[in-house]
Amino acid sequence: MRGGTDAPGPTAAAGPGPAAAPDAPDGPAQGAGGGLRRAFGGLTTRGRSFLAAGLAAGGCAYVLGQPELLRVGLLLTVLPVVCTVVLHRSRHRVAGSRRLVPPRVPAMSEARVHLRVDNVSRLPTGMLMLQDRVPYVLGPRPRFVLDRVEPGGYREVSYRVRSDLRGRYPLGPLQLRLSDPFGMCELTRSFSGQETLTVVPRVQPLAPVRLSGEAAGHGDSRTRALALAGEDDAIPRGYRHGDDLRRVHWRSTARYGELMVRREEQPQRSRCTVLLDTRAAAHRGAGPDSPFEWAVSGAASVAVHMLRRGYGVRLLTDTGDTVPAPGGTGGFAGATGDGAGAGLAADLLLDALAVVDHSAGEGLVRAQDVLRSGNEGMVVAFLGALDEEDASVVARMRQRAGGAVAFLLDEPAWAARGGWAGEEDRDGDALDRQRRMLRDAGWTVLRVGPEDSLPGLWSGADRFGARQDTEVAP
Structure with a gap:
């Protein structure tokens, strides 16, 4: 995992006059606060050396009676003191701002951080040293040295950050060190503003395959009549100005004594639940190439793919937590059906997957309780290592699902590659029994090995609905 500054150094821009005010600047930071005691604490090695030599x-001039040496000692002593007092008393006002482009990136992608420092005082600054605090996973802390900034001028620098691991990473605060022209003293100030870089899982493009159990029309809005048994069983409503008179429901009109019309057929969107097994006991290994990260990236890819196909999608974990939370859309993101809603839903799910972590749970019963509360349409599950009880619970999840696809971790294969093999590892026969149990319950089961790719497995999911004993090439 690497990231950090540009190889040739910071890019810089200078403005001779007042520049446009930066967006949401930090500060300004003043060089006149904190007292002389703290100011003298900012003496550099050079300043301390001059003071000690003076x-x-x-002392030697007093002992030896050498007035010329005394004048040299006074000069060496006074110079760092004067520099410290002048730097402390000069009211430098410096404003800083940070701009992160883009604020959210997929794992293993880069973002650029732009820093801007404005001198809003009437005095020029000395040499400025900038350091931005970044987490170690994003790379080393970037440091920049800037020349003096004229009154009303500004400087801009930028650096890159990159993370192979998803998560939310704070950037800042920005630290600024201001020194005098002789390098005798430094003042350090910290700005309070911070930005957050969100690293989301990688989303892989998936082919538009027809899954086993998927209803006709896919996820597009499909009109379903509210009245299932004919006109007499239609649910009427009161007449509104502009309603078509051909929709008048005469029997209800006679019953209620006012003009009633049949309700319009309402569109109903298909739903998909993406189940992610986050149990620490079901996933071993760490890092971007671990099976858990494979599952998180797979869940993100399937969720975005189904949203683009017009499905209402929600994320469900083994703890029973869902994203989005149950609400007006029934807890399914993208249920409104418009393009903007699908984009916002994808961002919501990706932000949740950016910070999902291992759970301490030992079973999948809570997820089953959520699924059996109603007909949830399609279920796509990313499962870790299962035992017989876990496999039985997953098999029962199929009962209320219109279609079900399970990505089942091939633990022996992952263990062999990662060197985790031990006596407690499940053997291939146990994995085959679990696959058969899920297939008998109606699941389409795709075995996930360390060399398998999600697009390759997904493209064969339609074939597995009929022939699930065939291996799918990565």
Whole structure:
């Protein structure tokens, strides 16, 4: 995992006059706060050396009676003191801002951070040293040295950050060190503003295959009549100005004594639940190439793919937590059906998957309780290592699902590649028994090995609905 500054150094831009105010600037940071005691605490090694040499020269001049040496000692002593007082008393006002482009990136992609420092005082600054705090996973802390900034001027620098691991990473605060022209003293200030870089799982493009159990029309809005038994059983409503008179329901009109019309057929969207097994006991290994990260990336890819096909999608974990939370759309993102809603839903699900972590759970019963509360349409599950009880619970999840696809972790294959093999590992026969149990319950089962790719497995999911004993090439 690497990231950090540009190889040739910071890019810089200078403005001779007042520049446009930066967006949401931090500060300004003033160089006149904190007292002289703290100011003298900012003496550099050079300043301390001059001060020590001056005091030593003054002492020797007094002992030896050498007035010329005393003048040299006074000069060496006064110079760092004067520089410190002048730097402390000069009211430098510096404003800083940070711009992150883009604020959210897929794993193993880069973002660029732009820093801007404005001198909003009437005095020029000395040399400025900038350091931005970044987490170690994003790379080393970027450091920049800037020349003096004229009154009303500004400087801009930028650096790159990159993470192979998803998550939310704070950037900042920005630290600024201001020094005098002789390098005798430094003042350090920290700005309060921070930005957050969100690293989401990688989304892989998937082919539009027809899954086993998928209803006709896919996820597009399909009109379903609210009245299932004919006109007499239609649910009427009161007449509104502009309603077509051909929709008048005469029997209800006679019953209620007012003009009633049949309700319009309402579109109903298909739904898909993406189940992610996050149990720590079901996933071993860590890092971007671990089976858990494979499952998280797969869940993100399937969720975005189904949203683009017009499905209402929700994320469900083994703990029973769902994203989005149950609400007006029934807990399914993208249920409104418009393109903007699908985009916002994808962002919501990806943000949740960016921070999902292992759970301490030992079973999948809570997820089953959520699924059996109603007909949830399609279910796509990313499962870790299962035992017989877990496999039985997953098999029962199929009862209320219109279609079900399971990506089942091939633990022996992952263990062999990662060197985790041990006596407690499940053998291939146990994995085959679990696959048969899920297939008998109606699941389409796709075995996930360390060399398998999600697009390759997904493209064969339609064939597995009929022939699930055939291996799918990665």
